[in-house]
Amino acid sequence: MESSIQTIASNTLLIIFAVVALTGIVCSKISEIIKIPDVVLFLIAGIFIGPSLFNFIDISKYQVENQLILTFGSAFILYLGGKEISLKVLKDVKITVVLLSTVGVVVSAFIVAQIVGLTFEVSFMTSLLIGSIVASTDPATLVPIFNQVKIKDKVKQTVISESAFNDAIGAILTSAVLTIILSGEFSLTENIYQLVIMVGVGVGVGMATGILLLKLVNDQPYGIFKDFAPIISILSVIISYQIAIKFGGSGYMACFIVGIITGNKKNFRVWLSQKSYDADCYVVETLGTICRMTIFVILGTQVDLVILSKYLIPSLIVVLGLMFVARPISVLSCVLFDKKAKWNKNEILFMMWVRETGVIPAALCGIISAMKVPGYEMISSIVFMSILITLIVQGSTTKLVAKKLGLLDEEAKECKNISVKI
Incomplete structure (x- = not known):
């Protein structure tokens, strides 16, 4: 029995999980020492243990399992992003948050699409698909950074809230563009209608x-399952995702809304x-950490170094365009309309700089690679470069930029010093 095909496949998957988990743990400890975001090390480690180099694991042979990991992982991370949202501060x-999460994502997607169109010889819809994938920022990366770097609460909550909301919007926009590419049909009215349904149903179900x-x-008085809160949290992600999908909504949006409600329990009594x-x-x-490790390591294993080197320079141009053209324009096009927030120049400059690409783009890229969508190799190259460069350059300089712009929370620093003395 232990030599049957099913048993061998099961054992192989267990080995893959063990290798990925051990790799993630080692990378996490190294990241604490060298002060680099752990997801960067996850990606690099994935390349080393994947088919491109040492070939310890090859997830491409297990497409169903790969899809399951990416889908649940991205949904659960959006749930965690929602939990970080404070409705009081929001x-x-x-x-600003609504505009950055909607208009900002669309503006970034179209600007990146134009840059991709000028850099690569691909169709506009493929360019827009790339723009949609990398347009969102990453709460899974920003939250740990802001836990270490004490930024003023107004800016911190705005950036975190934007990253959580725009992950959902970016996922929806990517799904819509992907549907157009695969079906070969485009109707502005129909697709706007579908987008509204996806968001509306997702919010309602969530x-x-x-x-x-x-x-x-x-x-x-109704807590008949009060001793099973962790299990209910996990089930809430699975149930909300599946119900939303069943009725034509966005499962990602539903999971994100569940996270907001969970993170603001007192508002809902x-x-x-x-x-x-x-x-x-x-x-x-713990489960969120496992999801982050798994998604990024698996994405790293799917990187083809030959393809990456082939598209290296054009991909670098696209990423620089995302950082220094698309992001500043998208931020300006949104914050200038919010007079109530009274944003100053330094706060706006900081929001322009902090826009790490991370988990959801990685998961979406993994799904597209698994589906073998036309141009998926080029898409993987651009997404990988955007994750690597934005995390290393922007993630590692967040504290320095905040200090230069006078946005560090001095009160938080004083409280920390007092607690240490006590």
Whole structure:
């Protein structure tokens, strides 16, 4: 029995998971020492252990499992991004966040599409697909950075909120463009209608699922499952995603909304016991770490160094255009309309600089590679370069830029110093 095809395949998958997890743990420890975002090391390590170099693992032989990891991983990370949103702080900068997450994503996508069109000989829809994938920023990278670097709360919440919202919008936009490419049909009215349905259904399902399941783990009076809060959190992601997809909505948006509701329990009159709250935090943070490790390491294993070197210079041009053209224009086109937020020059410059590409673009790229969408090799090269360069250059200089612009939270630093002295 242990030599059957199914058993051998199962054992191989277990080995792959063990290798990926061990690689992720080692990279996480190294990142703490050398002060580089861990996802960069995950990507590089993935290249080393993948078919391009040492060929320890090759996930391409397991397409169903690959798709499952990428889909659930990206959905769960969006859920975690939603949990980081503070509705109280968000209220003061909501116009900026909404504009950056919608108009900003579209502006970035179209500008990058134009740059790709000038750099590569591809169709406009393929260029727009690339722009849609890399247009969003990454809460999974920004949140850990802001936990280490104490930025003023207004800017911090805006950037984190934008990254969480625009991940969902970027995923939806990518899905819409991909549908057009695969079907070969384009109708502006029809696609706008589909986008509205995807967002509307996703929001509705996310709110209904999030509130209902939270009530079941509430301390009083309906919390019949209050001792199973971590399991309910995981189920809420799976259930909301599947229901939203079933009714034509965005599963990613639904998971993100569930995260917002979970992260703002008191606004929805939900309270967890301390025991349930602690257990939930430990479990979801651990699972989120596993998702990040797995997605980035697997993406690294799918990088073809021959293809990457082939598209190296054009991909670098696209990434520089994303950082220094698309992002500044998208930020300016959004913040200037929010007079209530009263953004100053330094705050705007900081938001222009902080725009790391990360988990959701990586997951979307992995899905497109697995589907063998036309031009997927070029798309993988551009996405990999955008993740690597933005994380190394922008992620590692966040504290320096914030200090130069006077945006470090001095009160937080003083509190930290006092607590250390005590």
